[in-house]
Amino acid sequence: MPRAVPFTGERLTRYLAAHKRWQEAREWRAKETEAGRSPAYDDFCKAHGLCSACAASGVGLNGNGVGFKILGLSGNLPLYEECESCGGTGRVINPS
Numbered sequence: 001m002p003r004a005v006p007f008t009g010e011r012l013t014r015y016l017a018a019h020k021r022w023q024e025a026r027e028w029r030a031k032e033t034e035a036g037r038s039p040a041y042d043d044f045c046k047a048h049g050l051c052s053a054c055a056a057s058g059v060g061l062n063g064n065g066v067g068f069k070i071l072g073l074s075g076n077l078p079l080y081e082e083c084e085s086c087g088g089t090g091r092v093i094n095p096s
């Protein structure tokens, strides 16, 4: 079972960092496309050791890829599903 975690502290920091990375990813993909390769966001994540399952945030995404998976509430604080692929680290543990 995945852990239910609040979206605060380091998770929030990671999410904001991942957000900034979208721009970087776009440029990377443009370069790869120019070089005749067909890049996907997954490839960008692999090339940078990032977990693509959670967009490097450490929190699981909804099945449709929009927003994060909420497991419940702790008081007023929503609890999200910790990403099982990376153990909530946002990084690939065993890059293949």
Ligand SMILES: [Zn+2]
Residues within 6 Å of the ligand: 051, 052, 053, 054, 055, 056, 057, 058, 059, 083, 084, 085, 086, 087, 088, 089, 090, 091
């Ligand atoms: Zn992950």
